[in-house]
Amino acid sequence: MHVVAEMVASVHSFEAAIGDQVSPGDTLLILESMKMEIPVLAEHVGVVSEFAVAIGDVVNEGDLLVILL
Amino acid sequence: MTTATEETQLDPRSPLVRLAKFFDNGEFVTITPIDDSGVLSAVGTARGVHCVAFCTDPTVQGGAMGSVGCRAIVTAYDRALADSAPIVGIWHSGGARLREGVASLDGVGRTFLSMTQASGKVPQISIVLGPAAGGAAYGPALTDIVVLGPAGRIFVTGPEVVRSVTGEDVDMDRLGGPEPHGRRSGVVHITTDSEDDAIETGIKLVKLLGHQGSLDLNSVDDRDLGALLPESSRRAYDVHPLVEAFVDLDSFVELHTKWSPNIVVGLGRLGGRTVGVVANNPLRLGGCLDSSSAEKASRFVRMCDAFGVPLVVLVDVPGYLPGLGQEWEGVVRRGAKLLHAFAECVTPRVTVVTRKAYGGAFVAMNSSSLGATKVIAWPNAEVAVMGSVAAIRILHRRRLADVPEDSREQVELELAAEHEVISGGIKRAVDLGVVDCVVDPKLTRRAVAEVLLETPGARGAHGNIPL
Numbered sequence: 133m134h135v136v137a138e139m140v141a142s143v144h145s146f147e148a149a150i151g152d153q154v155s156p157g158d159t160l161l162i163l164e165s166m167k168m169e170i171p172v173l174a175e176h177v178g179v180v181s182e183f184a185v186a187i188g189d190v191v192n193e194g195d196l197l198v199i200l201l
Numbered sequence: 202m203t204t205a206t207e208e209t210q211l212d213p214r215s216p217l218v219r220l221a222k223f224f225d226n227g228e229f230v231t232i233t234p235i236d237d238s239g240v241l242s243a244v245g246t247a248r249g250v251h252c253v254a255f256c257t258d259p260t261v262q263g264g265a266m267g268s269v270g271c272r273a274i275v276t277a278y279d280r281a282l283a284d285s286a287p288i289v290g291i292w293h294s295g296g297a298r299l300r301e302g303v304a305s306l307d308g309v310g311r312t313f314l315s316m317t318q319a320s321g322k323v324p325q326i327s328i329v330l331g332p333a334a335g336g337a338a339y340g341p342a343l344t345d346i347v348v349l350g351p352a353g354r355i356f357v358t359g360p361e362v363v364r365s366v367t368g369e370d371v372d373m374d375r376l377g378g379p380e381p382h383g384r385r386s387g388v389v390h391i392t393t394d395s396e397d398d399a400i401e402t403g404i405k406l407v408k409l410l411g412h413q414g415s416l417d418l419n420s421v422d423d424r425d426l427g428a429l430l431p432e433s434s435r436r437a438y439d440v441h442p443l444v445e446a447f448v449d450l451d452s453f454v455e456l457h458t459k460w461s462p463n464i465v466v467g468l469g470r471l472g473g474r475t476v477g478v479v480a481n482n483p484l485r486l487g488g489c490l491d492s493s494s495a496e497k498a499s500r501f502v503r504m505c506d507a508f509g510v511p512l513v514v515l516v517d518v519p520g521y522l523p524g525l526g527q528e529w530e531g532v533v534r535r536g537a538k539l540l541h542a543f544a545e546c547v548t549p550r551v552t553v554v555t556r557k558a559y560g561g562a563f564v565a566m567n568s569s570s571l572g573a574t575k576v577i578a579w580p581n582a583e584v585a586v587m588g589s590v591a592a593i594r595i596l597h598r599r600r601l602a603d604v605p606e607d608s609r610e611q612v613e614l615e616l617a618a619e620h621e622v623i624s625g626g627i628k629r630a631v632d633l634g635v636v637d638c639v640v641d642p643k644l645t646r647r648a649v650a651e652v653l654l655e656t657p658g659a660r661g662a663h664g665n666i667p668l
Contacts, residue, residue, distance in 0.1 A: 139486050140524060166519040167588050168487040170437040193526065 141165035216256035240270035242277035264294035271308030278315035296335025309336035320664035321507035329353035350399035427642030477505035480515035499542035509660030
């Protein structure tokens with residue numbers, strides 16, 4: 133399952149770690165945009181397999197953030 | 202009077218069965234003949250509310266609409282207007298009857314005329330239980346609220362025609378199922394998990410719009426709504442718990458849940474009276490307004506205004522979403538719809554600024570300049586052209602450039618605090634009259650209810666074009 137960015141933002145912090153089991157509603161990472169810290173939540177059950185971004189990266193709408201397996 | 206006992210041997214898709222599920226105790230009076238026209242119309246009550254319903258008949262030619270069936274829909278509309286009653290369409294139809302040729306097209310067009318003429322006068326709810334193609338797609342689309350059952354599929358042209366004309370290989374689900382219409386197109390307001398749930402949802406909406414009730418201040422208990430905000434003013438949060446806590450317990454029915462989720466709209470009750478709620482949702486896109494969320498909210502505002510449903514607008518908005526995509530999608534044209542919708546709205550409408558309201562988005566979210574009945578703010582709310590840090594970065598650009606990098610953040614914070622005293626801050630907004638009063642979050646429900654009680658009700662004299 134690919135989790136992508138909803139809007140242009142910079143990567144603020146990670147709230148989950150690789151290997152974590154997550155459920156819908158769990159926070160994966162936090163993006164910063166429009167002076168707001170916006171959590172990116174898991175929509176499905178899965179295991180965090182890969183972060184495609186690093187803290188401080190600027191992402192565009194549709195860019196891959198996290199892969200859940 | 203037709204009763205549920207008669208139709209035990211009927212096809213479960215028969216209008217007699219579906220109308221029996223819709224009306225109280227399965228009892229209704231038919232107002233058109235029970236025949237093979239493909240449509241049956243009836244009157245009765247749904248949870249005590251007098252209303253009219255028509256139902257297409259998929260057991261005859263796949264529910265296709267001929268001229269006689271279309272007349273049955275027009276008859277239902279005439280009756281709804283004469284009775285000032287909500288009207289519900291239960292849809293499962295392949296569209297116009299091919300074998301009738303242009304006569305069926307003429308009939309379908311006449312149903313569209315009836316729907317449009319009734320728009321804004323009586324609430325129109327559509328419940329789509331099976332495929333609704335062509336004319337049967339545009340019928341529901343012209344109404345105020347569209348509810349989709351799990352087998353409901355809405356499209357202009359079916360998979361076979363798409364394949365033969367464009368070569369594109371798609372199925373009914375992808376063309377017009379819950380995912381495309383619930384999330385992408387905005388055609389459907391509510392998706393449901395079962396046919397019974399779809400019908401039940403339709404009944405709930407008839408009750409909310411058809412029997413709006415009167416506000417009883419004694420039943421408006423105080424709730425600490427402020428506790429539902431995160432500690433950090435920069436942190437985004439899901440606004441749903443706040444909306445649900447604002448309205449009476451378990452009364453909220455959200456529309457367009459997945460489409461443009463950065464704004465939340467829906468009907469609920471406050472002290473027993475139906476209200477419409479519009480709320481920014483910071484969890485999605487930071488709660489920014491964008492072209493589709495502005496359009497979603499404007500249609501909802503106009504629907505509430507047409508039926509005299511008071512509006513409560515919960516504001517926490519950082520601005521309009523910037524960028525090329527938005528400009529090209531028409532954020533100016535579509536955003537203007539929200540300005541227009543609020544500015545023309547005559548039903549009582551109260552704004553509550555919970556955290557922040559910046560720039561053009563502050564104006565659009567039912568500001569006092571657009572004629573809000575009252576604008577209330579919570580004590581820590583900020584109303585400004587932009588956030589104070591962003592503002593001082595522009596106002597003090599040169600001075601900040603000379604500050605060494607390691608102490609810049611500190612200087613920015615000091616300048617921001619200073620700036621807030623001069624230009625921002627809720628007190629200044631109250632002094633200017635753009636905010637009427639500051640209210641404790643715990644007393645917000647009561648404060649809004651009191652405004653609604655002392656403001657005479659009114660409804661806009663306009664239709665509800667599906668914006």
